[in-house]
Amino acid sequence: MTLTATTPQNLAAATPAAPAVGRWGPKLWAILFVAGLAMFLDALDVSMVGVALPSIGHDLGLDTSALQWIVNGYILGYGGLLLLGGRAADLLGRRQVFLTALVVFGIASLVGGLVDEGWLLIATRIVKGVAAAFTAPAALSIITTTFKEGPDRNRALSIFTIFGATGYASGLIVSGLLTGIDWRLTFYMPVVVVAAVLIAAYIVVPRNIEKEEGRIDFAGAALLTGGMLAAVYTIVTAPETGFTATVVATTILAVGLLSAFFVTEKRVSHPLVRLSIFKVKSIVRANLAALAIFGSYLSFQTIVSLYLQNTLHWEPLQMALAMAPAGIIVAVLSPMAGNLIDRFGTAPMIVAALTSFVAGYAWFLTRGGSPDPAYAVDYLPAFLLLGLGFALGFAAVMSQATEGIADHEQGLASGLVQTSFQIGGAVVLAIATGLISGAATDGIDGYRPALYLVTAVAVIGLVASASALLARKQPVAELA
Numbered sequence: 221m222t223l224t225a226t227t228p229q230n231l232a233a234a235t236p237a238a239p240a241v242g243r244w245g246p247k248l249w250a251i252l253f254v255a256g257l258a259m260f261l262d263a264l265d266v267s268m269v270g271v272a273l274p275s276i277g278h279d280l281g282l283d284t285s286a287l288q289w290i291v292n293g294y295i296l297g298y299g300g301l302l303l304l305g306g307r308a309a310d311l312l313g314r315r316q317v318f319l320t321a322l323v324v325f326g327i328a329s330l331v332g333g334l335v336d337e338g339w340l341l342i343a344t345r346i347v348k349g350v351a352a353a354f355t356a357p358a359a360l361s362i363i364t365t366t367f368k369e370g371p372d373r374n375r376a377l378s379i380f381t382i383f384g385a386t387g388y389a390s391g392l393i394v395s396g397l398l399t400g401i402d403w404r405l406t407f408y409m410p411v412v413v414v415a416a417v418l419i420a421a422y423i424v425v426p427r428n429i430e431k432e433e434g435r436i437d438f439a440g441a442a443l444l445t446g447g448m449l450a451a452v453y454t455i456v457t458a459p460e461t462g463f464t465a466t467v468v469a470t471t472i473l474a475v476g477l478l479s480a481f482f483v484t485e486k487r488v489s490h491p492l493v494r495l496s497i498f499k500v501k502s503i504v505r506a507n508l509a510a511l512a513i514f515g516s517y518l519s520f521q522t523i524v525s526l527y528l529q530n531t532l533h534w535e536p537l538q539m540a541l542a543m544a545p546a547g548i549i550v551a552v553l554s555p556m557a558g559n560l561i562d563r564f565g566t567a568p569m570i571v572a573a574l575t576s577f578v579a580g581y582a583w584f585l586t587r588g589g590s591p592d593p594a595y596a597v598d599y600l601p602a603f604l605l606l607g608l609g610f611a612l613g614f615a616a617v618m619s620q621a622t623e624g625i626a627d628h629e630q631g632l633a634s635g636l637v638q639t640s641f642q643i644g645g646a647v648v649l650a651i652a653t654g655l656i657s658g659a660a661t662d663g664i665d666g667y668r669p670a671l672y673l674v675t676a677v678a679v680i681g682l683v684a685s686a687s688a689l690l691a692r693k694q695p696v697a698e699l700a
Contacts, residue, residue, distance in 0.1 A: 256380050257417045260386060266294075267389075291345075356638050507636060516644075524543065566619050567685065573608075
């Protein structure tokens with residue numbers, strides 16, 4: 221490993237790349253399509269559950285604090301094991317990990333639709349999250365090792381984003397329709413998608429994707445997952461109970477486990493996370509942007525879903541159609557993201573994306589609480605701004621987070637940035653749900669503290685990302 225001094229235009233500018241996108245044959249398109257279907261599946265599942273939450277709570281007798289665990293259970297399994305999933309893809313083979321995890325995801329989704337107890341539903345969501353922690357980095361690392369860094373990879377990642385946007389928009393509308401019949405159908409629907417992805421992946425993804433040398437750091441994975449679980453439990457519980465003995469104990473446990481994780485990673489020969497990767501400033505900024513984007517947006521979606529359905533008494537389909545333009549604008553604009561990254565670089569794109577998120581949240585804060593809201597004026601601009609933020613930012617974050625990383629660590633880099641997305645979502649959502657507990661009878665005012673939190677998270681992410689532009693002319697050390 222060597223260090224090379226460069227100017228931080230972005231890592232793509234510091235590494236050789238083809239001047240134009242090459243011609244892609246049917247094989248490359250097929251691999252990209254299968255990997256994109258995994259992204260579609262994840263986005264579909266997240267958006268469908270978000271719409272169905274009020275109906276699930278009513279049917280199973282779950283309050284807001286319990287409902288957030290249906291989302292956070294998935295995120296914790298996902299975020300806590302993504303790094304393990306990324307390394308498993310590198311070491312065990314991306315195809316094998318991808319196929320096996322898809323099977324587990326489908327089974328867990330099927331069982332989730334059959335249970336009648338809240339805690340069992342949460343348990344199935346954790347298992348689904350664990351499965352997604354292996355499919356997601358495997359899919360992304362399949363792309364980043366198949367397509368050369370530079371214009372080809374940027375284009376592939378922008379198309380990858382389209383699958384996510386399509387899954388999200390489809391999930392909103394489909395969930396609105398299915399929840400009106402029975403919320404359990406939203407758990408059966410992903411099973412059908414899993415079956416289709418399995419068949420396509422078995423045929424398309426090459427068997428000879430190389431495995432890397434090394435061992436899996438199971439101790440590091442256990443410490444990280446346990447530490448995050450204890451930390452989020454503390455964040456969820458403390459606003460309601462105060463600093464009880466249990467909360468103090470889980471706080472100490474979280475600090476101890478996470479500290480032990482970092483100590484372990486420094487000492488083991490094959491760490492789950494090579495800590496020196498954080499010397500690459502662009503990778504650090506990409507992960508901070510991921511925390512801010514998904515942490516703020518997932519919480520915003522949950523807040524708006526509860527507000528529109530529980531407070532304004534909108535039907536699930538009505539709420540889903542209201543938010544669908546965000547996904548549609550991502551699908552429409554994402555094909556342009558690759559060219560924009562090539563022209564302007566990843567840092568300006570991420571700054572523009574977070575600016576759009578901040579503007580969207582601010583709009584909803586100022587206009588969303590109107591006693592007689594006009595959708596086209598009070599809600600639609602906010603949703604369009606958020607869609608614009610995703611269209612500009614998602615591919616740029618993914619590209620920045622994996623630039624300059626050797627093939628044998630693409631699973632690690634992919635898992636790291638997706639961990640940041642999910643952990644950001646878990647932590648911010650945990651705090652937000654504590655702030656809105658019991659808010660249904662208070663109108664928009666009951667949700668304002670959580671909306672302020674969401675906006676503040678996006679502002680922090682914007683400031684951190686803007687630092688890259690301010691430091692453009694200063695040389696930094698980047699990992700070759």
